[in-house]
Amino acid sequence: MTKKRRRSVHLHVMVTPEEQALIADRMAEAGISNMGAYMRKMALNGYVLHVDLSDIWELVALQRRCANNLNQVAVHANTYGIYPSEITALQKDYAALWEPLSELLKKLSAVVSL
Numbered sequence: 001m002t003k004k005r006r007r008s009v010h011l012h013v014m015v016t017p018e019e020q021a022l023i024a025d026r027m028a029e030a031g032i033s034n035m036g037a038y039m040r041k042m043a044l045n046g047y048v049l050h051v052d053l054s055d056i057w058e059l060v061a062l063q064r065r066c067a068n069n070l071n072q073v074a075v076h077a078n079t080y081g082i083y084p085s086e087i088t089a090l091q092k093d094y095a096a097l098w099e100p101l102s103e104l105l106k107k108l109s110a111v112v113s114l
Helices: 017-030 035-045 054-080 084-112
Strands: none
Touching: 017 035, 054 084
16 A cells, blocks of 8 residues: 655656756755755745854844843842842843844744745
């Protein structure tokens, strides 16, 4: 018994060796290694958008560490006591860092989902 495929229609396209090399170059530029996925994306949308988000994910990781640090300070403050104004200042700094990053991530997600 054969497995039922999600895509059951087979398309066949002939290209020259030069065209095949150019397609491979463009696939590499887009960060796609699956020929079928690349051809489908190009045929359906006419473009492939490849966005390097490594810097953004690094910022997100820094934000998470910042939040963790803030939490540790809060625990320490509740256990041993600390000036409430220091906690408030840390919370404001954290909020000031997170708001622009959050807006940037929303904009990027809108671009990537096009």
